[in-house]
Amino acid sequence: MSSEEERRGNDTADGQADGARGPTGTRFKALILSMLALSALASIALVAVLTLTATGILAATQLLWIAAAALAVIAAGALIAAAKTTDELFRALERLRGAMVVLTGSENAVPPRREAGEEGLEVDRLHWALSGLAARYARERAVPDERMRAVLGAISEGVVVVTQAGQVSLVNQAAMQLLGAERVKVGTSVFAALERESLTQAMERAEAEGRRVEAGLKTLDGETVDAIVSSFGKHGGAVICFSAEEMAEHGAEIYHDLALHDRPPPAGEIHPDRRLDELPMLVLDTETTGLDVTRERVISIGAVRLHGPRAYPAHSMDRLINPGTSIPPRSTVIHGITDEMVADAQSFPEVYAELRELLEGCVLVGHNIAFDQAMLRRECELAGLDWPEPTLLDTLLLAGALDPSMTDLRLEGLAAAFGVDIHGRHTALGDCLVTAEILTRMLPRLEDIGVVTLADAQTHGEQAKHLVRAQKDSGW
DSSP states (O other), X not given: OOHHHHHHHHHHHHHHHHHHHSOOOOHHHHHHHHHHHHHHHHHHXXXXXXXXXXXXXXXXXXXXXXXXXXXXXXXXXXXXXXXXHHHHHHHHHHHHHHHHHHHHHOTTOOOOOXXXXXXXXXXXXXXXXXXXXXXXHHHHHHHHHHHHHHHHHTOOSEEEEEOTTOBEEEEEHHHHHHHOTTTSOTTSBGGGTXXXXXXXXXXXXXXXXXSOEEEEEEBTTSOEEEEEEEEOGGGOSEEEEEOGGGOOSOOOOEEEOGGGGOOOOOOOXXXXXXXXXXXXXXXXXXXXXXXXXXXXXXXXEEXXXXXXXXXXXXXXXEEEBOOSSOOOHHHHHHHOOOHHHHTTSBOHHHHHHHHXXXXXXXXXXXXXHHHHHHHHHHHHHHHTOOXXXXXXXXXXHHHHHHOTTOOOOSHHHHHHHTTXXXXXXXXXXXXXXXXXXXXXXXXXXXXXXXXOBHHHHHHHHXXXXXXXXXXXXXXX
């Protein structure tokens, strides 16, 4: 288990303990007490009016009007308060129901944090119980990781595990000291430390011969280090061990994310009856020089592959693009990308092949995805490239039709509603990962209302007519 998982598990466990000590659901109790207090005040007022009538100060007709007005005010106030509290309760329950479905279907899921104002709702205890369940899952997942850490930590050799593309999925401290801690962090490319040709040749030999092979691997600093390279089997990639003689004194820490070796199933045919939980998708986001799709340029593309509710982070892209024009300061304020950052970046045609490979056989998904497609179509037209016009799914339209009363349909608003942490906001890949997580948490709610196929989802999204109209008016 990574340090981030440990932190989240501890946070939820601490939260459960705090919730057990603190006040639980009081909102409805407060509402009832308020209504009783209003009723008492109305009764006092009515007695006063009756007394005034009996003494002849007020006429009977005036009494009736005053009593009716008082009762109407009390009833209206009570109904408004009850409606507001009930709506808040059901919204909180729906968020937790969706979180429970996701939690049972994904070992990495965590319950959403409470929104502001939910602390006194009667769902408080349920929230903390769900947090405790998530913490228990995290503790159980940590057991094999701790065992593996103990075993690999006792090995004196340096160990690096890489995917077929060279992405580091596991590294111990000895290897980090040998190759450079920043060069071989989990998720980075091992080719930032080792010369590509020497390693790929060793990996191909190990794969072809089905055994460990000895190799002299060249570092980018011009040195040669002795290593043993083994195939990682059906998972793809390789295990690289450096001899103990190469090692200086080191600690026993290891860092890993072996899920980087997971591969999505073959895409298959995209047809309207394809189920959403088996749908190959590419969640995509672009950062641009502006919002006018007829003249602005793409300066960053982020994408991540999904198959149904499961994301495959190793099958992703995160590219800065040199637009061949200056980036307006007003755009830089939003996404933080400057002319200096893209000065040495590739042009759109140079990254297009990677995008097409990821998109092959997939539905294109995004938040306001029609905008991103319009921008990519324009870039292809400028470069003389063919844009494939993929099938689209828009999380903005899906959410707008799912809950027409939701007022904040920005990515931040949906993240709060579905309990998704915002990370890397206003970067292309960061927005992709947030959108992907929102979609996976949205799928159980869509299934709950009978939206289970691609055709169902497209029809459902079209029900948000005001959003569809706004997109068309913007030229998307």
